Amino acid sequence: MAACRITFLPFDKRVDVDAGVSLLEAADRAGIVINSICGGDGICGRCKMIVRKGTVRSEPTPLLTREEIRAGVVLACLSTVQTDLEVEIPEETLAAEKVEVDEEAQRFRAIRPGITHRQFSKTPLVSKLSLELDPPTLDNNLADFQRVQRAVETGMGIASTQMGLKVLRQLPLVLRRRDFAVTALVGRRKEIAEIMDVEPGDTADANYTAVVDVGTSTLVCHLVDTGRFSTVDAQACFNSQAVHGREVTARIIAAEKKGIGPLQNVLVADINNLISTLAVRNNVALKNITAVVCAGNTAMMHFLLGLPPDNIRRAPYVAVNVEPSPFRAAEVGIKINPRGLLYSVPGISGWVGGDLTAGILATGLWEREETALLIDVGTNGEIILGNKDWLLACSASTGPALEGASVACGMMAEKGAIEKVYVEDDEIRYKVIGNAAPRGLCGSGIIDLIAVLLDKGLIDRAGKFVPDSDPAVTFDGDAGRFVLVRGGRKDPGTGVFLTQDDIDNVITAKAAVFAAAKIMLDRLNLTFEDVSKVFLAGGFGNFIDRRNAVRIGLLPDMPIASIQYVGNTSIWGAKLAAFSHEAYDALREIRRRTTYYDLMGSPDYVEQFKQAMFLPHTNIELFPSVGRPKTVLA
């Protein structure tokens, strides 16, 4: 196929793609994040672009007005490239009111070309099956349950089904209410399926799953339409467990003192809030949310299920269960359909949880011929190294700085967050999510700002503020700070700034990640040159400046093209499972195939960590592309 050059305005980004590729994918390959909710299914109408030069072939859509069509507006997901193009991307197509959805949809598309694994079947963990059964006669007097069972087993290709007593007791009435037209709610539980409920009439249209990334600092919930395999909406919040401690270990200690109840309760309340917010906003009845799929670190999953996490924090760091069976969601207090199921994404060990298993699935790491790295930075940093033949996992204690927590002006990647900091005309400039007034810095902004401060010589390679380097750098005793946005006159504390503590926290975090990756490679006698691809996952924001991530030494100095920011792979992997029990089975296989490597067992770790406490690293030869920073060494 002919290669076409696409130029995206206003930023003048160029990318070469084959004819026939969708505009959405082209933008994606150009590294542009598009405000698509539906993930490219032509439903949400958010990926509008204006074709200025050249020809696209567009499928018809009711989501565009005549005026828009006349003005050259197309939906990027429904339009394929035919020639060289010049395409303008309107501000609102980039804007991100609902950050997480956009991010996820984007990542979904962004990763798809890069992964090798098969498409999974469309076989949700909990599905609804509309049945028009033959009413019984003397010649066909199968019992009620067996009648439903046979239809479900035939309809879904499932070998064996069962039904709880409560549902069974209602079954005769329910079957006869609409003359044996019913909808069966079928949940998969390992090798068998449970007919969780039977409703009169055809209700198969209304079937939703809440997919939750249970993070230490942040909870993210996506409401997905299970029958249509699409994302409806998303919502995020901070984990209210923070009152019991910022980090996992502190919370485990709190649970040992106070009992697990208080920690479980706030977590369940947070999840219920997220779900009910999404349900109300999208006019979805809770009873039609029939499943919750949760991926989280192992301790969080213990808190959620009420399992004692004590042994996770002490050598040999043993979890109670890294692959819990599905339970009734009501059993832990999650308010969805009373018969709804709670699926846990299986984790790997006490310190590498289901969020990483999900990431391995989502990135296809487990099916790649070539060795790749997955670096997931949350409140802890987990690093997976491997390919289709082997997978090695470790966990490094980073603290939540790179998520925007434990940073004075840090915040989630939501409206008002500075997500990008850059130098233009020698001035430090920034970009705010939602074009709002700046309220703080999200992860990507923090990384950018530190890189910029380093480049401009405002901090040294140890990350320390350089006195008198800039009027925006001020000192209170030894504690420097850089003011990026001035506060109001009356309330100067409302500005956006970065403190020495913030920088120290970020350096500690990035050093832990880098040292962990280095140790894993060393253990296998590999170098970064043996790594074909680095997937960076985490809640940094909509995108991350990969050069700056290398610049500060969070990522190894590899060709930028081989680094891919994949966002929240925890929720994406969990969503794949919600949509396909094959994907869920794959998660179980990944769990079994992944070996946990305990960093504390490595004699080199402390030394490697210390060496990584510089920007980008003590050993600058590891970062040839970065060169010597333009800093003024004292």
Next chain:
Amino acid sequence: MAACRITFLPFDKRVDVDAGVSLLEAADRAGIVINSICGGDGICGRCKMIVRKGTVRSEPTPLLTREEIRAGVVLACLSTVQTDLEVEIPEETLAAEKVEVDEEAQRFRAIRPGITHRQFSKTPLVSKLSLELDPPTLDNNLADFQRVQRAVETGMGIASTQMGLKVLRQLPLVLRRRDFAVTALVGRRKEIAEIMDVEPGDTADANYTAVVDVGTSTLVCHLVDTGRFSTVDAQACFNSQAVHGREVTARIIAAEKKGIGPLQNVLVADINNLISTLAVRNNVALKNITAVVCAGNTAMMHFLLGLPPDNIRRAPYVAVNVEPSPFRAAEVGIKINPRGLLYSVPGISGWVGGDLTAGILATGLWEREETALLIDVGTNGEIILGNKDWLLACSASTGPALEGASVACGMMAEKGAIEKVYVEDDEIRYKVIGNAAPRGLCGSGIIDLIAVLLDKGLIDRAGKFVPDSDPAVTFDGDAGRFVLVRGGRKDPGTGVFLTQDDIDNVITAKAAVFAAAKIMLDRLNLTFEDVSKVFLAGGFGNFIDRRNAVRIGLLPDMPIASIQYVGNTSIWGAKLAAFSHEAYDALREIRRRTTYYDLMGSPDYVEQFKQAMFLPHTNIELFPSVGRPKTVLA
């Protein structure tokens, strides 16, 4: 092998067997019922016999004293025939204090030679597995559940296990109480197994199952030692639901009026009473009873599980569920181990229940080359016709007369019941269970008595008392009665007698059974000559006089050798399942393979029923061996 002739004293019964056959089996083939509890495992020591002439080879046993051995006493189950023998059977070896156990153990042995099916593996539905796990280390830091799971899956060859949240929450503590020595309680649930509980230390020795035959009139419970594959004890009681109606239909109507609650409650209370009686008597803690396996007619199983039985009584007679999954026993209020499971033996239709599926399994009907009949007479009569290729089932409404209920002096086959009536020296004599004072008649006694009355001309072929035929026959108006045992002078009502109503009830019952069997054969263009074997099941007593059963027309006129009384096959089939999940799977297969035939759909049934309302039948040519009875026709 050489044939040896065994003569059993005192009754001078003879049987020819090959050398090497056990004495117990020889007695069995001679039709002698032995008081063995263990079923021939050499444990209970109840099958003592005295070898008067000839040689047996006996295994050593601590259950015999030196004096006994010197006197020629052997345990029949441990002794094999070597020569012709003369063997005396002491009274206590025949006596039956615990009727049900004896009966069951006996039937187990009695049927074994007659059946063709494979031995089932010793794989109980709920088993205990003692595990000595390796405590976790840094090199082996499998999560707690996965550690147990792996050991269970390896130890039991099960592919997939799961564990409930409550057990999971206790798991870390339980594992660490005895340094990772635990006992797992594992219940099979279709294709997967549930680790129902985990106990510290080795408790595998204490694992019991309550096997219950849930009859309309009578409940029978056997306590079995699941680990040793033996029966510990048994207990029976009448079904207290009788206050809501004698027969199934009346109880279903009662449930429609009062709700199912009252009927479920009394049934569960009865079962709990039986279980606790057995537990106390045998010093077994309820928590060590880990499973209940129930076989019963479909309506009874509905009452037990709280499923609305309404549709069973109306065409097309549809059950809610004929093959319920295992549930937590506590969910229906059965008091055993709180995590214990309730298994239902799958039934065939609304009117042919799991008691019959169990009977088909126990008699091996489903694996026989030649066609056989299974006639199970309880409160209803169910008839199964078939072989390894096909199975046809029907149900006939008999009433409970043949169980000893709805008969004035009827009683269960327990101590004090007249179980045998015969003529000696022209006198009517009887035999009482347990050599006690006679209190009433059990089923076998009733059949005998009617046959004797017919033979002696005290009743006519219509079953009506003949006036002035005997001083023991008295009339109150038209209502005759025969007094078998006179009551005390002060209380003549305490005697044992048979009324005209009793006889009418029995004739109705036997006519329903015979007509049903005839109709099924007719439908397939078969005759009784095509039937190689008739298994007669039911709660008649320890044994039944087969000639008398033919004499009154309950059974067809076949060679006596081809008729086998098999007692309570419901409990025996259920017990096979308790001991082997392969047997449970076989029950499920039998359920699927058996076709229900609705008698009411047959235009001939009423006519056939009317013809069978004579003793033995209107068409005496069907009973050539019986000949014309010596009755005085009016």
